[in-house]
Each structure stands twice: as C-alpha cells, then as structure tokens.
Amino acid sequence: MxxxxxxxxxxxxxxxxxxxxxxxxxxxxxxxxxxxxxxxxxxxxxxxxxxxxxxxxxxxxxxxxxxxxxxxxxxxxxxxxxxxxIHGKVGMYARAKYAVAMSRGATMYEVEASDASVTWAGTKPGDDQVQSVTWTIERAQKAKYTSNQKYQTNPQQMLRAKCQSELADLLTPGALLGLIDEVDRDVRPPxxxxxxxxxxxxxxxxxxxxxxxxxxxxxxxxASVEMATKDQLATIHASFQSKEEGLAYLTDVVGREIASTQDLTRDEAAKVVDELAKVNEPGNGGEPA
Known part of the structure; x- marks a missing residue:
C-alpha cells in the first residue's frame, strides 16, 4: 500500500x-x-x-x-x-400500547374472553407467525394485581387490558421499549x-x-416524584374498613389504577385526604362514596 x-x-x-x-x-x-x-x-x-x-x-x-x-x-x-x-419511570396505558402496536403494522385480536380468562393473539409487522397471550384470574392473583377492586367488579376488562399490554410489548418491542405497565408493582421509588x-x-x-x-x-x-407521606397514608388507612374498599375509592378519586397505597404520589394523597374530609363533613354521612 x-x-x-x-x-x-x-x-x-x-x-x-x-x-x-x-x-x-x-x-x-x-x-x-x-x-x-x-x-x-x-x-x-x-x-x-x-x-x-x-x-x-x-x-x-x-x-x-x-x-x-x-x-x-x-x-x-x-x-x-x-x-x-411514576417512581421515575414512564408508563403507558394498555389502550395506548394497543394503538401504538396497530399503527406500527402489527395485528392484534381477541381469541376468547370470560371473567376467568382472556386470550389475545397477533402478529408482528411483516411476520405471519402468530403469538398469543393469556391472562387468567389465577395469574393475576399470583402477580398480586387482584387487590384492585376492579378485578372483582369487572375482571374481563382488567384481564383484557393485561393481554393488550403484554402482547403489544411482544409485537412492537422497539416502539414500547422501557415503558412500564400501569399496574407494574416491581418498580422502586427513585x-x-x-x-x-x-x-x-x-x-x-x-x-x-x-x-x-x-x-x-x-x-x-x-421524573422525580414525591410519594405520599406517612401522615397522609395513616389518614387514608384509617378511613376504610377493608383494603379492597380503600383501593377502589383511591382509584376513583385519583383517576388511575391504584394497586397499593404505596403507589400514591404526595399530590394524589393530598387530593384523597381532601375528598375524605369533605365526605366526613356534617350531613355527608361520614362514609366515602
């Protein structure tokens, strides 16, 4: 050379x-x-x-x-x-994951659905190989998701959301990389x-x-989030007779699924405490709606 x-x-x-x-x-x-x-x-x-x-x-x-x-x-x-x-991580709701996967060319469809089990299937963009995901009540219980009251009142909807979320992750991993599920429990405070x-x-x-x-x-x-204080959690815990009742109320007030009071941010807990204070005012019956 x-x-x-x-x-x-x-x-x-x-x-x-x-x-x-x-x-x-x-x-x-x-x-x-x-x-x-x-x-x-x-x-x-x-x-x-x-x-x-x-x-x-x-x-x-x-x-x-x-x-x-x-x-x-x-x-x-x-x-x-x-x-x-939440907890320093970005998450996406199941319905949005479904929309992203479909917009990327994936196919997703429901195979069967009941209150005990839901199955979804689909294919990756440009691939005919079918992949399927099944969520059962037993699987949700094992993952400790069923503390959310909605698994008792509308189990099929909750299992469907889990199927959509998991299947979308499988079919379009590049687009959804790093996004947590709305009911992920294994995240840690930042x-x-x-x-x-x-x-x-x-x-x-x-x-x-x-x-x-x-x-x-x-x-x-x-993305740092201040979580609920001990005083806020103590007030919330003292307001309900059962865990299921409390989580259902928190989910309604906050506007997203709450699987544990530890998931509450400080601002969300403050909102809940304010709502509880209104409920306990004279003439309001003294019980959360």
Whole structure:
C-alpha cells in the first residue's frame, strides 16, 4: 500500500468521523430545542383544568410524557392521556400500547374472553407467525394485581387490558421499549437527583416535537416524584374498613389504577385526604362514596 493510498484512507476516516460528529451535534440541538418547547407547553397545560390529575402542577413529569409520546407519534395532549410518570419511570396505558402496536403494522385480536380468562393473539409487522397471550384470574392473583377492586367488579376488562399490554410489548418491542405497565408493582421509588434548569421561550412546538429519530430523550432527571407521606397514608388507612374498599375509592378519586397505597404520589394523597374530609363533613354521612 502506497503512502498516497494510506493518506486517502486516513482522510476518508476523518471525513466520516466529522460527518458523524456533525450529525450527533445536530441531533443534540434538536433534542434540546424539543425539550425546551415541550416544557414551555407543559408549564401551561399542567396549570389548567384540562390536564389529567396525575400531571397537574407537575410540568417536568408532563415534559417527559410529551417527549416520549412525540417519539411514538402522539401530539402533546394525547401524550398526557396515554402516558404517566411514576417512581421515575414512564408508563403507558394498555389502550395506548394497543394503538401504538396497530399503527406500527402489527395485528392484534381477541381469541376468547370470560371473567376467568382472556386470550389475545397477533402478529408482528411483516411476520405471519402468530403469538398469543393469556391472562387468567389465577395469574393475576399470583402477580398480586387482584387487590384492585376492579378485578372483582369487572375482571374481563382488567384481564383484557393485561393481554393488550403484554402482547403489544411482544409485537412492537422497539416502539414500547422501557415503558412500564400501569399496574407494574416491581418498580422502586427513585433516588432524588438535582434537575437541570430548562430554558424556555423558543417557538415552533410542532416542528420541535416532530423529530425523526429512533432515540428516546434521556430526561429521567425530570421524573422525580414525591410519594405520599406517612401522615397522609395513616389518614387514608384509617378511613376504610377493608383494603379492597380503600383501593377502589383511591382509584376513583385519583383517576388511575391504584394497586397499593404505596403507589400514591404526595399530590394524589393530598387530593384523597381532601375528598375524605369533605365526605366526613356534617350531613355527608361520614362514609366515602
């Protein structure tokens, strides 16, 4: 190999490295702009009555959901309806996972359903091999999901949601990678970290969130959630005669499935305590509705 050939190879490698570096910086700039725009919108929407309760007053959590939803094709408001942030992780409701899987070209359909067992099946995009998922009451009990009162009042719906969620994960793992289930129990409280300050003021939310990238933004530093205090939990525990009754009430008040009082955030617990106080006012009967 001549010196000219070696020089050409070195020059080509340097050019390739420079192209990769430029692409990486461009993606970083787009990411930063998108994060700022998402946070600007989140600050507004989380202060309104149109925001889901779990995000109200939490613009950083809403920012995480908006960014992750944008990567999946959701607009900001749809992202807040489809996703949630708890224990420092992003989760997605079963109905939204189903929608994402179908939009990616997967097929999903119900095979059989009863109050005791539900089975769903489907195929990956471009693949004819059928995969199936079955959830039974026994399986839900083993996973400790049945503490949720809805497994007694509407078991078929709950088992169907579990099938949809698990099957969507199997068929479109790339799109749903890292998203937890709404009733995942094996998550742990986050370690508190110092969040960076996000600059606001740029425009073009739509363009900023329409980034064409396979990378999910790393914004976990904004996902810290304060969980319910001991005093709040003590008040809640003292208000119910049974665990099932309490969890059903919490689910109705908070607006999402609560499998344990330990899942409550501080703001959610405060809302529950306020509702209990209203119930216990003279003339209200003294029992949660």
């Amino acid at each position: 001549t010196s000219n050939e070696i020089a050409t190879i070195v020059d080509d490698e340097a050019k390739s490295l420079e192209i990769s570096r430029a692409a990486g910086l461009s993606k970083l700039h787009e990411h930063t702009r998108a994060k700022a725009e998402a946070f600007e919108y989140a600050e507004f929407v989380t202060s309104t009555g149109m925001c889901p309760d779990i995000f109200r007053g939490k613009p950083k959590d809403a920012t995480v959901a908006i960014l992750r939803g944008a990567m999946l094709g959701f607009d900001p408001d749809a992202s807040l309806e489809a996703l949630f942030v 370690v508190k970290v110092k969040s960076e300050r996000i600059r606001t003021g740029t425009s073009g939310l739509g363009d900023a969130l329409g980034i064409n990238t396979d990378d999910v933004p790393d914004v976990s530093g904004h």
